[in-house]
Amino acid sequence: MKKIYAVLLSLLLGSLLNAAEEPSKGFLLFKQCAGCHGADGKNKAFGKSGVIAGQSVEELMESLTFFKESDFTTHSSTTVMVKQVKNLSNQDLLEVSHFISKLK
Numbered sequence: 001m002k003k004i005y006a007v008l009l010s011l012l013l014g015s016l017l018n019a020a021e022e023p024s025k026g027f028l029l030f031k032q033c034a035g036c037h038g039a040d041g042k043n044k045a046f047g048k049s050g051v052i053a054g055q056s057v058e059e060l061m062e063s064l065t066f067f068k069e070s071d072f073t074t075h076s077s078t079t080v081m082v083k084q085v086k087n088l089s090n091q092d093l094l095e096v097s098h099f100i101s102k103l104k
């Protein structure tokens, strides 16, 4: 019995280590989004956003670029997203969009 646990544990550790070895850039960037959009991207952030998981890269890029280029400064939910993407490069947005589009 103990042996089975040892095997399971090493499998689990092995997969964790593999994941830690080369986490994709999109995955790392998404950590910043998960708090509001959910680890699986299925939360409606603040009850306002749509579900972002599985949206196409084009749709995601359209929203993210809109937020990035906007000059909103008033207190609104959109301002929240503007802050999220202000310091991300277009390449970052593309990587995170690819990651989100693959969330099931």
Ligand code: HEC
Residues within 6 Å of the ligand: 029, 030, 032, 033, 034, 035, 036, 037, 045, 046, 048, 049, 050, 051, 052, 060, 063, 064, 077, 078, 079, 080, 081, 084, 085, 096
């Ligand atoms: C502090 C909470 C918060 C964080 C963190 C956050 N978001 Fe958002 N997001 C929101 C809110 C609120 C909205 C709705 C904004 C609006 O409608 O004006 C939204 C909307 C969106 C939308 C549009 C979704 C739609 O179709 O309705 C996308 C795409 C998105 N966020 C992606 C991201 C990505 C990518 C990140 C990480 C880089 C991120 N968000 C981080 C709160 C957050």
